[in-house]
Amino acid sequence: MPQAPTTSSGQTTLLEHPDLTWRDDGQPVANDFDDPYFSVENGLEESRYVFLHNNGLPQRWQQWQGPFCITETGFGTGLNFLMAWQSFRQNAHPDCWLHFTSIEKFPMSLTQLQQAAALWPELADLYDKLLQQYPQPTAGFHSLCWPEERVQLTLVLADVHDALPQLHGPVHAWFLDGFAPSRNPDMWQQPLFDHIRRLSNHGQGFLDQDEHTETHQTTLATFTAAGIVRRGLKGAGFKVSKVPGYGRKREMLSAYYHRTTGPERPAHFSKTPWLHWQRSTSAANTHSQTAIVIGAGLAGCTTARALAERGLQVQLLDKDGIAEGASGNPQGGVYIKLAANDQATHTDFYLAAYQTSLKWMSRLLSSDEWRPCGVLQLGWSEKEASRQCNFLNKVSYPDSLIKPLTQQQASAQADCEMAAGGLFFEQAGWASPAAFCKALVQHPNIHFQTATVSQIVREESQWQVQLNDGRTLNADHVVVATANSTRSLLPNNHLPTKSIRGQLSYLSAEHTPALNTVLCGRSYMAPPHNQRLVLGATYNLNDDEQQLRDADHSTNLGYLADFGPAWKTLSEAALKDPEVRNKLLIGGRVGFRCTTPDYLPIAGPVVMDQSFFDSYQPMVKNAKTVPPQPAPVHTGLWVNLGHGSRGLCSAPLCAEVLAAEITGSSLPVSKTVREAILPSRFLLRDMVRRKVSRDELSDIVSGG
Known part of the structure; x- marks a missing residue:
């Protein structure tokens, strides 16, 4: 169904939900396109016929080992994804993994999706799984995963013409969906077919024309038989056939890629070839x-x-x-700081990572090891308050992801008086890294x-x-x-990392104010667990001391003053009175962070440095x-x-x-x-x- 532009700066913003009319039979109609989301006869059977049958998927899955990648234009109600998942359950080889990538400009709200789900009782258990992980309506890539089912969904909330240039291959089957070309002409343009070609030819090789039924050949199916689509696919290197459509639709298109228009220019013929390498993408x-x-x-x-x-x-x-x-700390805040300036890529990475992490925590940790109690980033200084104000003026996120709180609201949320308001991450919290x-x-x-x-x-x-x-x-x-x-x-490899020493301080919960959310100022502190609070950590560059230092405990205790009046009083008392300090401070831990110059992680293939230098010496x-x-x-x-x-x-x-x-x-x-x-x-x-x-x-x- 239709797709949403990201902002020109790349900042993730709040997206609009579709304007829907629900017919008497319960089916949704998109008012902006005056078109239903699926067949009035039987949307589920139409999807099975158009996309499963004409991509030959049940048969291909039976022999496939490794990842099988489907890309869809138009997530809509999620029907195509879920009926593919259902068939995958029934037909796939036990060593096959389904990675389904879908693009959507106007994502349905959770309520709208729940209403659509009621139409298909036989998919109810799969809809329940989808609804549990359904992402916030923010532009960008969202990773949803069900490893016990060997199924992964990458839901890209963006306009199709913004999303496709950001996708990687391979693609083994295309679900070319979306409202009809006559109703949604902006989607069915030449760039769509150019990127279909690029992703279909992502290093996986191709077969002779008389071998097009081979399992590994990229296939494509679409409900439409419009001339603009047929010509676009032929120009992109597909062998296109008109086949009978479903129900009252006379014709549809089925195709397979066989590179009829000459070799694709390799990705390293770009302005940044050092960011590309020869990948093995065969199944x-x-x-x-x-x-x-x-x-x-x-x-x-x-x-x-x-x-x-x-x-x-x-x-x-x-x-x-x-x-x-450093991963052995007893508690750690699961939170991020988002930027409102030109650090768009930094924000895009950490927002996607944060939402992925929440899913992993919920899936793998018990309630004693993962507490989604929220994280409150306090505007503890004039500079930080100004940064937060600037952030809120430039970007828009759903309240369930991040929302501003006044000083009074922040105090109520934390269950103790705060020194200032701040930004509240409702779904965040603390986890035990060691656990x-x-x-x-x-x-x-x-x-x-x-x-x-x-x-x-x-x-x-x-x-x-x-x-x-x-x-x-x-x-x-x-x-x-x-x-x-x-x-x-x-x-012999260039890995410009640096070590930063961090010391945590453990505080006795018996001698601290009440607290029921994670606080972030110059340091972070989580609510008490096992009768103690974890406070810290210090930030010491070029420091390899492994033993606890009293001076660093003092630094951490000084940071308590950022949180509120009661914490400030406790901080001052602990720093002045040894008796108070001894009762409050019950231990600590030293760890060494590994950071990079741009504060993004390093993940990928190891470069052959001397050969790299020879390649780019000019x-x-x-x-x-x-x-x-x-x-x-x-x-x-x-x-x-x-x-x-x-x-x-x-x-x-x-x-x-x-x-x-x-x-x-x-x-x-x-x-x-x-x-x-x-x-x-x-x-x-x-x-x-x-x-x-x-x-x-x-x-x-x-x-x-």
């Missing part, structure tokens, strides 16, 4: 693939879980155990062992991970997620001289690090991105966001800025 037999994940913190455990849920056998290694580093990591590894495909890795080497078609005890482990893929220790395992002298060469990367070697203090939010989405790339699936994030977290983004920047020679590259790699 993978994930059941036989293996992976080793090094590092059992948030980054490593989420990656291991995402891979395991897609059928890979995963060995998870850590020299200290599960969540023994989250331990829950993540509870999967039959994950095998954890305490081990120290000495070296990673490539031998023929596999990677060898050599351990200090003399053993050698082999795998198709290796993911290094060892935060600040990553450079020791990958010494740009050192003239940045406008861009060689059209893909980035040279180590096949099957990946990193996931640099999450800083936001790993609870950022790690799950990065894990989903890596799992998609490793298994050859389409991605759950936009092209812009994907490029923003690639490891290669820093190397060329530093090459060009520093005007280095090849001999000097080793200094860059080593951080010199």
